[in-house]
Every structure is written in structure tokens, then in C-alpha cells.
Amino acid sequence: MNRHLAIVPAHNELGAIATTIAEIRAAAPDFDVLVIDDGSTDETAAAAASAGARVVSLPFNLGVGAAVQCGYIYARAHGYEIAVQVDGDGQHDPRDIPRLLEVMHGDPHTHLVTGSRFLEHGNGHRSTASRRVGIALFARLVSALTAQQVTDPTSGFRMTDRVGIELFARDYPSDYPEVEAIVLAHTYALHTREIAVQMRARTSGRSKISASLSGYYLAKVLLAVLVSSLRSHPQGKAGPLSEAAP
Template sequence: MDFRPDSFLAIVPAYNEAGSVAGVVESLRVEAPEFDVVVIDDGSTDDTAARAAAAGAAVIRLPFNLGIGGAVQAGFLYAQAHGYDYAAQVDGDGQHEPAELASLVEAMRADPSIDVVCGSRFVAPGGGYRAPLSRRTGIQLFALALSAISRQRVTDPTSGFRLYNRRAIRLFAGDYPHDYPEVEAVLLLHAHRLRMIEVPVEMHHRNSGRSSITKSRSLYYMVKVSLALLVGLLRRRVVVERADPVPVTAPRRGVG
């Protein structure tokens, strides 16, 4: 038997986050020392990559901006190529608190049937997170829809603060939604019969940079995600076994 300890990877997507990425990497090293850190520089035009590397993270520099989905997927590919047991997404803007990773890991270890642990802002009643009413309403709508579809309680489907096991890493390395991936990913997990649970977390407001979801884009966000959910529901999925690979538009053959 091999008693190698579990390996953990923190995937930090960052697009023009030079002001906060070093802080995130350093706080990961202090608060979650068991995690290796890979920063995905999503085609930044500032010195995000240099600051992340100086802070001691492995840095993957995408040649141009792929958007959050493509960036995080690059992280999953990295995790898969390096054989990590668990990978967590921790945003480069300082919104996610590295110290909270411990509770995600704890929840993951408590039940081996769980593939993804999601940090939720809303699972605890009266959580401290304050978002504009319109945004909370949107999140609520998707939460209701996903809860109904997956017959599990989903309260925060837009949270990117998640811990994934090997099965989930393999699934998402092969097929991860592009634009606004979090909501659709929950549906994908359900379709592949992977289990996700939520644990309560606190989230900060962004340290610097701007959210990818501006006011003008929020309508597009709602429409795009709704369409993705609808199409995702109607897509025929030949899933024989848990986490079996599915055909995607551009199929990959292994990772080099």
C-alpha cells in the first residue's frame, strides 16, 4: 500500500489582478500550507504573472484572455497532468478566504462519496454577504432551478470557491463551461452523477480589479446561463458510469 499523503492544488485564476494576486498567494501559503498554488494568468496586460511568480506560485500564462471558464479549466488540466488528489479554485481578487479551505477539505474527507465541496455564502441564514438585490435575485432563481433539477439543496450556484476531487478534476479538465461556468458546472456534475455539497463560508468584497459581471453584462449573464441550463438539460448524455467522459466540441486526447 502507498501511504502517500493527499496532494492539494489551489487554482488561482487572475486577470489583471497585479494589485491582489501576490496577497492571495501569500495568504494561501500561510493559511493553507498543504496546498500548492498555481496562478492562471488569463492574458493579463499588467504584471500579474510576475507578481504571482515572485510570491512563489507556479504560473500558467495563457497567450490571450480565455475568460474565467477557460482559465480555470487550464488549472484542472494542470492538476490532472500533475496528479493532484484535490484541487480548489481560489479567485485572484481576494474574494475567497484561504483559511476557509480547511472547512472545505474537512467536508470532503468526512464523506468519500462527495466529489465537490462548494463554499456557499447563503447556506447559513443571515450570512454577512451583501450583494445588490438584483444579483441576489438572479442567484436565487438559479439556486431554485438547480435544486429542483438535482434534487439537492443548492443555495449558491454562482460561487467559484470549490474543492474538487480527482473524479471532478477529470470531468472538468475535459469539459468545462466557458463564459460563466459556475452555474452550468453544477448541472454538469449532476448529469455525470457526481455529488456536490455546500458548506457555509464568508466572502470578501474584491480587493482590486473589477468583476467580470458588470451591470450591462448581467442581462447577458442571465440569458446565457439560462440557455446553457436549458440546453444542458436537453442534451443527451450517455453516461454509463460516474464521471464517464462525454464528447465535447473540440475533443482532447490526453494531456501532454
């Protein structure tokens, strides 16, 4: 068994899941691939299994945050040292995984590395204008709160080590978790870094933020981020139930 795990949350990603898994296996052969099938109604789980991934199927749709957290619980239980999140929809290019790993290994103080779309102005897939405005707003807020430069707080393309795995297995935000997770990591004094990546247009499925950065999303994340930065002694809100790893 490898010491590295790729966590792939997937909800009805039949069109892209097999390709994504094949790309991860080709680009990062020392990573085990774990697909968290988030209550898909199509054959995502079967497709993932036949593409050679391990599959954990949630009994019903929990949302990407809980799905990813499930991956971290798995990583913690199986003693993985590095975990990387890769979306199941083909947005993230697995060829960037070795670069994330390099940065992770390059600095022993870095516990979380994020692939950012905005660190360099590449010619990759651009999201809509309204979404970019929202992301820029979050980037400023999160940078201010964490006193670190965060250009792409909504990126779900993340790698973390054992420290991050144990934190996220214990406590991971729900709904639209990326922004909150960065702040959470900072609250626990985890040093985070970004590297520039290019994201691709999703090849399947629909955005989890379908009404992209709608008022609800904005308000909810703002509240969560502010509350989480106010927790002086943050505790796993999940309590003892989640402590028991399967």
C-alpha cells in the first residue's frame, strides 16, 4: 500500500470519473485513489471501481464537505501520510500532483498546499465574472484573517500531510467547505502555501455551487469564516462519535 492517498469526491460524475482516475494513476502512481461516491444516482461508483479506485459509497448525498471529510477519516484510519483532494469532474489536472508533493516535501513547515488558479495569469479555464469577483472577495478576507497570501480560497485542489489529515478527519466544514477549511487550518496554526495550476472546464456534472457564489453562499461562508476565526480554542465540533475511526 502506498503512503499517499488521492481523495476524489464524486457526485454523479459518470462522464469523467474513469478518466480522472486513469489520469491520477498515470501522473501520480505512488498515490492510492479513493473515490468517495457522494450518494450518486448513476453508476459513478461502479465506474470508479472498474477504473481501479477504492470506492466508499455514502448511503445518501451529504455534500462535498462531508464526502471529503470521509476521505480524511479513511486516510487517518489507514495511516496515510499525504492526502490530496482531486475533484471527480476533471477540473483538476492530476499532472500537478507531483508539483504539489514537491512543495509539500520542500518545506517541513508547510502542512497544506493548494493549487491556485489565480497565482499566475494562465490561459486555463476561467470561471464566470461574478464568480471571480466573489473569489477575489474571499481571497482578500481569508488573506487578512490568516495573514498569509491566499489567492484562490475556493480551490478544492489541496494536498495535506498527517497533521492536516488528522485535523480534517476530526473537523471539516460542510456545504461549501474550501474557504472555511483554509481558515480552519490557520486556526490550528497550520502553515499553508499555494502553487499556480491551471484548471480545466469540467468535463461532466454540474458545479456544486450552481448558483455560483450566490448571496446565500456568500453570507454562509462569511458567517462561518468569521465564527471560526473567533473560536479561540477550537474543538472538533463533531464530538466523540467521529473520534472512533472505523
